[in-house]
Amino acid sequence: MVIWVNEQIDPSGILYSCIACCDEEMAQECHQSFQERLTEQQRADGWVARLRTVESWDEVPANALKLD
Numbered sequence: 298m299v300i301w302v303n304e305q306i307d308p309s310g311i312l313y314s315c316i317a318c319c320d321e322e323m324a325q326e327c328h329q330s331f332q333e334r335l336t337e338q339q340r341a342d343g344w345v346a347r348l349r350t351v352e353s354w355d356e357v358p359a360n361a362l363k364l365d
Contacts, residue, residue, distance in 0.1 A: 300351050302361070303327045305335070308343030315361035317354075323364070324348060 301324030305313040316327050331346035351357060 298352060300354060300357060301325075302349050302351055302357055303331055304347045304349070304358070305331050306345045306347060312358055312360070313344075315358050316364065317357045317361045318364040320364075 298319065299321075300317055300319055301321060303316045303324060305315075307313050314331075318324055318327070325348070328346060328348040335344050335346055354363065357363060
């Protein structure tokens with residue numbers, strides 16, 4: 298099983314928001330949305346939108362919105 302994890306991380310490395318799902322297309326759309334919603338100031342300050350995969354729900358951050 299592949300689980301797609303979208304994360305927005307603030308400049309200090311703290312996870313700000315996270316959405317996880319098993320649908321790659323939905324994950325890609327979510328990632329694009331995360332990217333587009335970062336302002337230029339947030340980007341300059343070091344905010345990051347990251348998309349990664351994991352193999353188990355146990356590897357998904359506990360505070361994530363989990364869509365299955």
